[in-house]
Amino acid sequence: MKKTLLLSILFFSFQIIFSQINKDIYELNSIDNLLTEKVKKIIDTNISKKQTVFLGESVHYSGSDFLAKTEFIKYLVIEHNYKDIVFESDFFALLFEHDKRNLYTYWSKSNQCEELFKFLKENNVTIWGFDNKLYSRYSYLNFTRKLSEILKEVGIELETEFTRLIKLIIKNQYNSRKELSQKEVDYLKKYIIELQANEIIKSNKVWNQILKSIESAIKLYTIKDNNSDKNRIPIRDKQMAENLDFLVKTNPSKKFIIWLANGHMSKSNSELMKGETMGYQFRELNPNNSYHIAFGSIRLTERTEKNITKAGKKRNNVLSLLPSLESNYFLDSKKILSKNIELKNKIFNDMYIFNLPNNKTELLNHFDALVFIAFGEEVKYEK
Numbered sequence: 001m002k003k004t005l006l007l008s009i010l011f012f013s014f015q016i017i018f019s020q021i022n023k024d025i026y027e028l029n030s031i032d033n034l035l036t037e038k039v040k041k042i043i044d045t046n047i048s049k050k051q052t053v054f055l056g057e058s059v060h061y062s063g064s065d066f067l068a069k070t071e072f073i074k075y076l077v078i079e080h081n082y083k084d085i086v087f088e089s090d091f092f093a094l095l096f097e098h099d100k101r102n103l104y105t106y107w108s109k110s111n112q113c114e115e116l117f118k119f120l121k122e123n124n125v126t127i128w129g130f131d132n133k134l135y136s137r138y139s140y141l142n143f144t145r146k147l148s149e150i151l152k153e154v155g156i157e158l159e160t161e162f163t164r165l166i167k168l169i170i171k172n173q174y175n176s177r178k179e180l181s182q183k184e185v186d187y188l189k190k191y192i193i194e195l196q197a198n199e200i201i202k203s204n205k206v207w208n209q210i211l212k213s214i215e216s217a218i219k220l221y222t223i224k225d226n227n228s229d230k231n232r233i234p235i236r237d238k239q240m241a242e243n244l245d246f247l248v249k250t251n252p253s254k255k256f257i258i259w260l261a262n263g264h265m266s267k268s269n270s271e272l273m274k275g276e277t278m279g280y281q282f283r284e285l286n287p288n289n290s291y292h293i294a295f296g297s298i299r300l301t302e303r304t305e306k307n308i309t310k311a312g313k314k315r316n317n318v319l320s321l322l323p324s325l326e327s328n329y330f331l332d333s334k335k336i337l338s339k340n341i342e343l344k345n346k347i348f349n350d351m352y353i354f355n356l357p358n359n360k361t362e363l364l365n366h367f368d369a370l371v372f373i374a375f376g377e378e379v380k381y382e383k
Helices: 002-022 037-047 063-080 091-096 111-122 137-152 160-179 182-197 205-222 232-250 278-285 305-311 333-339
Strands: 025-027 052-057 084-090 126-131 256-261 290-299 329-331 369-375
Touching: 025 037, 037 063, 037 290, 052 063, 063 111, 063 256, 063 290, 063 369, 084 091, 084 232, 091 126, 091 137, 091 205, 126 232, 137 160, 137 205, 160 182, 160 205, 182 205, 205 232, 232 256, 232 278, 278 290, 290 305, 333 369
Parallel strands: 052 256, 052 290, 084 126, 084 256, 290 369
Antiparallel strands: 025 329, 329 369
16 A cells, blocks of 8 residues: 555656646757747847857767758857857867867768858858867968977977877877887877976967976877777867857857867766766866756667667657657757756666766756757768
């Protein structure tokens, strides 16, 4: 009897909470005209005093996430004058050349981003990057050249050995451990520290930040790790947060859209994030200055229709919150948590739709809003 009563109480409690949550879940339009007037008003309210709006994607091969994010960007640029966009891409290259060719190719060459880049160009939106990973041709050709020019102003010649080894690092990236000896790695680390101590570098905020980023890139590319990236992830996320912080604080009059993976922009510092805490660290450096929207496509190749349907019927699955699995939705998690504090630690299984390091987590606590795209598509590339 007691067990039956308890189950009844739990059932009705869930029903009450579900009805409250349902008020803050909004159906969106089709992906080519996604935002409704109601959702626009929610965004307006939440970004009114925010310098940065984060737009995350589940995986870098989800073309439908790209398309959905593009619709939000159009609104942010046209209606709210966000005229700068920062990608999870080469910090150094995009400081000097604001061109899409310095971005990763899954964005710069994807069919789903064609409209985005056309729109950015037509509306004079500047492209930046915050990633400490050096990979672009621009960085390979210009990093040591530009550094040499700065040092020559005070009569210092950049050592040729440094130039040789940095080019090897940029060319080989995560394979650099195989190409460089420990002695060469130690030399690079020591020389970078010496450069940072130079007065012309210390007095130049841009180059001071560049060398901090390069220093972390050397460590990132040469540290011993395995496929889990458990050692690399914390290095990268910490520096990405600092690089973005630098861009935001040196451009206080600009408003930035941040384009990146969901995992990097999570607001959580949970152990489950395994060091992927760029979003959390950025917020610590910039309190109350950002709004975080995560995008995820329900139907992608890794999830079967049968499993999706089953998940929608399970109370511990985030899909059970949606009125339908056939439509696109905007879930206002910030509002939901403000009215239902008990849900802050509620663990939902999201089937990796939002692709955090763990599929069972306090999902509503990671982001200010969640965008569900019912029918996903993988990225396609220019032929």
